[in-house]
Amino acid sequence: MRIRIRHQKGMKMLDKLKEKGIDELYGDRIAVGTSTCGVAAGALEVLEVLALDDTKNVVEVGCLGFCSAEPLVYVQEDGKAALVYRNVKKTEKIEEAEILGWFYPWEFSPLKLEHPELEGYRECPRLIEHPFYRKQVKIVLRNCGIIEPLSINQYVAMGGYCALQKVLEKKPEDVVEEVKKSGLRGRGGAGFPTGLKWEIARKNEGEKYVICNADEGDPGAYMDRSVLEGDPFSVIEGMTIGAYAIGAELGFVYVRNEYPLAVKRIEKVIEIAKKYGFLGKNIMNTDFSFDIHVVRGAGAFVCGEETALIASIEGYIGEPRIRPPYPAEKGLWGKPTVINNVETWANISPIILNGWKFFASLGTEKSKGTKVFSLVGKVKNSGLIEVPMGISLREVVEEIGMAENVKAVQTGGPTGGCVPKNLMDVAVDYEELTKLGSIMGSGGMVVLDNATCMVDVAKYFLEFSKIESCGKCVPCRLGLAEMVDIIERITKGEGSLNDLEELERLADVVANTSLCGFGKTAPNPLLTTLRYFKEEYEEHIKGVCLAGICRALVRYRIVEDKCTGCGLCKLNCPADAIEEVDEVYKIDDKKCIKCGSCFNVCKFEAVERW
Amino acid sequence: MAIKIEVDGKNYEVKKGKLLDVLIDLGFDIPHLCYHKAIGSYGACRLCLVEVKENGDGWRIVTSCSTDVKEGMKVRTKSQRIWELRKGVVELLANHTSSEIVKELASLYKIEVKGDKKCVLCGLCVNVCNLIGISAISFENRGVERRVNAPFGIPTEFCVGCLACTNLCPTGAIRFENGKLMVGDRVLSEHKLLRCVRCGKEVLTERHYEKLGVKDILCENCKRLMQAEKYFNSKQL
Numbered sequence: 001m002r003i004r005i006r007h008q009k010g011m012k013m014l015d016k017l018k019e020k021g022i023d024e025l026y027g028d029r030i031a032v033g034t035s036t037c038g039v040a041a042g043a044l045e046v047l048e049v050l051a052l053d054d055t056k057n058v059v060e061v062g063c064l065g066f067c068s069a070e071p072l073v074y075v076q077e078d079g080k081a082a083l084v085y086r087n088v089k090k091t092e093k094i095e096e097a098e099i100l101g102w103f104y105p106w107e108f109s110p111l112k113l114e115h116p117e118l119e120g121y122r123e124c125p126r127l128i129e130h131p132f133y134r135k136q137v138k139i140v141l142r143n144c145g146i147i148e149p150l151s152i153n154q155y156v157a158m159g160g161y162c163a164l165q166k167v168l169e170k171k172p173e174d175v176v177e178e179v180k181k182s183g184l185r186g187r188g189g190a191g192f193p194t195g196l197k198w199e200i201a202r203k204n205e206g207e208k209y210v211i212c213n214a215d216e217g218d219p220g221a222y223m224d225r226s227v228l229e230g231d232p233f234s235v236i237e238g239m240t241i242g243a244y245a246i247g248a249e250l251g252f253v254y255v256r257n258e259y260p261l262a263v264k265r266i267e268k269v270i271e272i273a274k275k276y277g278f279l280g281k282n283i284m285n286t287d288f289s290f291d292i293h294v295v296r297g298a299g300a301f302v303c304g305e306e307t308a309l310i311a312s313i314e315g316y317i318g319e320p321r322i323r324p325p326y327p328a329e330k331g332l333w334g335k336p337t338v339i340n341n342v343e344t345w346a347n348i349s350p351i352i353l354n355g356w357k358f359f360a361s362l363g364t365e366k367s368k369g370t371k372v373f374s375l376v377g378k379v380k381n382s383g384l385i386e387v388p389m390g391i392s393l394r395e396v397v398e399e400i401g402m403a404e405n406v407k408a409v410q411t412g413g414p415t416g417g418c419v420p421k422n423l424m425d426v427a428v429d430y431e432e433l434t435k436l437g438s439i440m441g442s443g444g445m446v447v448l449d450n451a452t453c454m455v456d457v458a459k460y461f462l463e464f465s466k467i468e469s470c471g472k473c474v475p476c477r478l479g480l481a482e483m484v485d486i487i488e489r490i491t492k493g494e495g496s497l498n499d500l501e502e503l504e505r506l507a508d509v510v511a512n513t514s515l516c517g518f519g520k521t522a523p524n525p526l527l528t529t530l531r532y533f534k535e536e537y538e539e540h541i542k543g544v545c546l547a548g549i550c551r552a553l554v555r556y557r558i559v560e561d562k563c564t565g566c567g568l569c570k571l572n573c574p575a576d577a578i579e580e581v582d583e584v585y586k587i588d589d590k591k592c593i594k595c596g597s598c599f600n601v602c603k604f605e606a607v608e609r610w
Numbered sequence: 611m612a613i614k615i616e617v618d619g620k621n622y623e624v625k626k627g628k629l630l631d632v633l634i635d636l637g638f639d640i641p642h643l644c645y646h647k648a649i650g651s652y653g654a655c656r657l658c659l660v661e662v663k664e665n666g667d668g669w670r671i672v673t674s675c676s677t678d679v680k681e682g683m684k685v686r687t688k689s690q691r692i693w694e695l696r697k698g699v700v701e702l703l704a705n706h707t708s709s710e711i712v713k714e715l716a717s718l719y720k721i722e723v724k725g726d727k728k729c730v731l732c733g734l735c736v737n738v739c740n741l742i743g744i745s746a747i748s749f750e751n752r753g754v755e756r757r758v759n760a761p762f763g764i765p766t767e768f769c770v771g772c773l774a775c776t777n778l779c780p781t782g783a784i785r786f787e788n789g790k791l792m793v794g795d796r797v798l799s800e801h802k803l804l805r806c807v808r809c810g811k812e813v814l815t816e817r818h819y820e821k822l823g824v825k826d827i828l829c830e831n832c833k834r835l836m837q838a839e840k841y842f843n844s845k846q847l
């Protein structure tokens with residue numbers, strides 16, 4: 001493809017949009033985070049109340065990532081920086097809410113941005129010094145929570161579409177080279193070098209496609225959703241650059257149907273980008289044309305696997321296919337196809353704008369840049385974080401999450417592994433996590449505390465995998481089912497030491513013979529818990545669940561000497577298993593369903609678990 | 611052009627193609643349930659495992675049905691590791707299914723067959739039907755619930771009754787009985803059978819007859835007899 005450039009006009013337009021965007025971004029505004037996460041915490045009600053005052057400019061933005069502080073509102077007035085309030089209630093005046101800190105709207109972005117000076121606040125802390133934000137480096141999330149997601153002006157003011165413009169003046173192979181040198185690896189799980197993938201597709205002839213994988217199916221992970229909702233332009237700009245680099249004219253965004261807001265936003269920004277000539281025919285007045293369609297995912301976890309996703313777009317059942325050929329050689333409708341994750345695409349324009357060296361300077365030898373994680377579980381600060389690769393798990397969990405009594409961290413989603421506390425100094429890096437038996441995955445991070453039963457954790461994830469296995473290949477379909485049977489037996493105290501060997505053997509067969517990445521990784525939760533917490537399995541075999549989680553193995557009794565006869569336990573027992581006998585209470589083992597309510601409500605520690 | 615490969619320590623010159631076909635042609639016994647040359651690789655049974663080594667890389671475990679032979683490729687079909695893994699897969703099949711072919715495989719690995727269902731979900735029936743352009747049957751459900759069925763579980767009129775599926779099925783799970791195409795106790799399609807105009811034997815389904823567009827309905831036997839008659843008649847003239 002030869003590209004003729006008449007960029008003069010394009011540049012003028014960018015300048016115009018930027019000017020408007022700067023006014024919008026740095027003028028007076030009250031911003032409410034109304035991504036799905038914020039909405040779940042009640043942001044829409046807060047928005048409604050704030051919007052009643054029509055003297056104020058109240059806007060909706062994406063999320064700043066701090067889930068446990070939602071609803072999050074910030075106020076930017078009178079030439080001052082943004083002051084952030086946390087956990088805002090609709091019933092209170094905004095000034096009455098707790099202040100989280102203040103920030104400059106440009107300071108999270110790694111890009112050099114034009115902006116007016118705003119005055120900071122001396123009397124309250126800066127957001128970037130808050131433990132939750134201190135160690136974060138935002139590339140992917142640079143605009144999330146800052147811009148109004150559908151505002152092209154604001155996107156451009158934050159450096160948007162400058163990368164595309166720069167790219168259109170370069171040779172496609174130089175763009176591939178830039179991405180290759182940056183060291184960017186796929187953020188969807190497998191960590192394949194993105195530039196290399198592009199190069200393979202570029203070298204293949206004929207019609208080609210690019211796909212954005214937004215099927216995010218990990219329970220509890222919402223990195224991609226947040227980007228699609230909070231900064232959808234960054235994804236389609238990345239795709240447009242990718243299409244130019246490999247020579248594609250058509251792209252697809254495959255989004256889960258469970259993400260209605262993301263679907264809406266991405267559809268809308270495609271429309272807007274077309275209107276402004278950033279998408280469609282003759283993009284930015286060049287010979288390059290590219291269009292994007294949105295496809296809604298069918299909902300199965302395995303549909304996120306690239307060959308299954310391609311099958312699904314083609315109209316077949318979303319089931320994995322044999323690889324090779326890889327999609328970059330033969331993908332959608334047999335044509336070379338580059339399929340990348342949302343987060344991967346969102347990394348592209350900053351790499352182009354700041355150069356590969358900027359990206360490659362972050363991270364470890366083989367894992368460059370940053371990674372977004374959804375930090376959940378037993379942490380004080382939960383939410384979406386973006387940290388440089390190479391940071392230790394301990395820093396993430398204890399400093400950002402401020403977790404206490406940590407027992408292990410489960411990384412990599414439902415098919416990832418559990419890293420025990422004593423190994424938490426491991427660097428967040430594809431290879432290092434793999435060495436410990438876990439994976440980077442797409443960025444789920446669940447913190448488990450001392451009250452957790454690790455056998456129960458393994459059981460939970462194996463059950464998930466058994467249900468989500470597509471069933472196409474023998475080992476994953478039948479092997480996982482057999483593993484679930486065995487682990488269930490163990491959690492009921494009916495297991496034997498032989499069962500542990502059998503589990504390990506099955507895990508080996510499933511991991512090494514399954515067709516797709518799902519079966520290959522599904523045994524990870526089992527294998528890591530067996531490796532690091534074998535004693536817990538042995539205890540269960542002896543009939544003890546020390547954490548008191550496995551119901552078949554725990555019993556409750558009331559210690560007569562401690563019971564004051566208050567009767568709170570009886571009131572809370574759903575099974576009517578507690579009787580008063582001579583002014584103290586007793587549990588009828590036959591009726592008890594082991595819910596633990598009495599144990600939790602008794603103020604005198606009279607209920608014992610044993 | 612001949613490609614040089616090494617299998618279990620011996621050198622061979624082979625034609626290009628899928629490794630499984632090549633190995634079978636060379637006389638190696640590689641178990642496989644879901645592959646058929648005419649249909650291509652599907653990758654469901656995971657039995658055709660071998661180890662291969664290319665260039666400077668280490669040994670990798672691959673399914674031979676989905677691997678192209680390449681110049682200089684080294685292959686191990688009988689290593690301890692392959693035996694372990696293949697046995698593991700056979701054992702899973704034997705725990706959950708039972709058919710002649712699974713019994714045969716199980717006896718090779720001295721495994722007891724405990725399953726009851728026949729179908730191993732190899733996909734040959736679904737894939738052949740798709741390949742001939744009819745796509746009358748497909749898989750439904752996920753995981754252990756997966757099974758072959760007609761769409762929505764309602765006997766389908768799209769099936770013409772060509773019986774390509776029953777012919778390819780390695781286990782006999784999909785079968786044609788009394789005008790019905792069945793898997794387990796599920797009826798996938800119902801057919802009216804047409805009789806041979808000469809001997810009256812039921813030979814063809816009505817929909818298949820319409821699709822084929824032949825004139826007379828004849829069974830194989832009568833077809834041959836008529837051919838012979840024609841020949842003799844012409845000789846006598």
Ligand SMILES: Cc1cc2nc3c(=O)[nH]c(=O)nc-3n(C[C@H](O)[C@H](O)[C@H](O)COP(=O)(O)O)c2cc1C
Pocket residue numbers: 185186187188189190191192194213214215216217218301302303304305306307339340341342344345442516517518
């Ligand atoms: C079971 C399974 C589920 C997957 N789900 C997703 C997903 O939800 N999103 C995603 O981007 N990649 C997912 N992947 C990874 C994709 O197969 C593929 O590697 C990825 O989309 C490539 O893009 P990347 O190189 O940018 O990571 C999944 C893989 C497997 C095996």
Ligand code: SF4
Pocket residue numbers: 302320468469470471472473474476477514515516517518519520
């Ligand atoms: S490994 Fe599991 S999910 Fe993947 S193809 Fe096999 S059965 Fe389906």
Ligand code: SF4
Pocket residue numbers: 556569572573574575576577578587588591592593594595596597598599
């Ligand atoms: S554990 Fe639950 S069911 Fe059992 S006695 Fe206590 S409250 Fe009742």
Ligand code: SF4
Pocket residue numbers: 735738739744745746747768769770771772773774775776791799
């Ligand atoms: S008999 Fe029916 S289901 Fe079987 S291959 Fe022929 S058309 Fe398809």
Ligand code: SF4
Pocket residue numbers: 728729730731732733734735736758775778779780781782783784793
């Ligand atoms: S019915 Fe036969 S051919 Fe079809 S999937 Fe089952 S075993 Fe394979």
Ligand code: FES
Pocket residue numbers: 035037038063064065066067068070222226383384
């Ligand atoms: S605050 Fe938006 S994802 Fe949690």
Ligand code: FES
Pocket residue numbers: 641642643644645652653654655656657658659673674675676
């Ligand atoms: S024959 Fe190769 S996987 Fe079935």
